[in-house]
Amino acid sequence: MDSAHVADDLTRVLYTPEQVTERLQAVAAEIDRDYAGQDLLLVGVLNGAVMVMADLSRSLSIHCRMDWMAISSYGSGTQSSGVVRILKDLNTDISGRHVLVVEDIIDTGLTLSYLISNLRSREPASLEIMTMFRKPEAQRNAVEVKYVGFDIPNEFVVGYGLDYDGRYRNLTAVGTLAPHVYS
Numbered sequence: 236m237d238s239a240h241v242a243d244d245l246t247r248v249l250y251t252p253e254q255v256t257e258r259l260q261a262v263a264a265e266i267d268r269d270y271a272g273q274d275l276l277l278v279g280v281l282n283g284a285v286m287v288m289a290d291l292s293r294s295l296s297i298h299c300r301m302d303w304m305a306i307s308s309y310g311s312g313t314q315s316s317g318v319v320r321i322l323k324d325l326n327t328d329i330s331g332r333h334v335l336v337v338e339d340i341i342d343t344g345l346t347l348s349y350l351i352s353n354l355r356s357r358e359p360a361s362l363e364i365m366t367m368f369r370k371p372e373a374q375r376n377a378v379e380v381k382y383v384g385f386d387i388p389n390e391f392v393v394g395y396g397l398d399y400d401g402r403y404r405n406l407t408a409v410g411t412l413a414p415h416v417y418s
């Protein structure tokens with residue numbers, strides 16, 4: 236059967252590309268204000284944060300640098316494994332730097348709390364978190380997130396960098412998958 240178009244696999248659109256852009260620009264304005272006159276290092280968490288990093292960084296007016304980490308948390312399914320591993324470390328020494336971690340989504344916060352304690356041990360001047368999406372469970376976690384794009388319901392979403400089994404990252408909208416995709 237013809238797979239038609241990736242967008243056809245969404246049952247419900249939570250955010251249109253326009254809504255994502257509008258919210259991201261508001262968050263960027265906050266970051267511009269908070270980091271005015273400082274040298275900012277954005278740390279993107281691969282692969283999900285690629286889209287938000289690209290769009291956020293280009294919405295900023297202040298100077299910034301970018302670096303990337305890859306950590307494993309989820310497998311190919313939709314449940315957090317609780318296993319966190321560094322697959323690719325930073326190229327930058329972050330000691331004494333102002334670091335803003337850029338995330339796609341926080342679900343349990345397991346991945347992030349591991350990452351933050353790891354980065355904190357490298358003694359950055361400051362360490363904050365920006366995430367495009369946050370699920371309810373994350374708010375029970377001790378990790379403090381300074382910038383949040385959207386608080387979303389506890390559903391598995393795809394698009395705007397978020398995948399299901401490696402696919403759907405290139406959707407510009409964010410939504411939930413149709414049941415036929417999982418079966």
Ligand code: 5GP
Nearest residue numbers: 315341342343344345346390391392397398
């Ligand atoms: P956590 O450790 O916070 O439970 O999970 C964080 C990671 O799980 C995210 O970076 C993302 O890769 C994945 N994840 C969590 N919720 C979702 C979701 O709704 N959709 C997708 N595609 N990935 C998710």
Ligand code: MG
Nearest residue numbers: 280283339340
């Ligand atoms: Mg992520």
Ligand code: MG
Nearest residue numbers: 309397398399
């Ligand atoms: Mg994933």
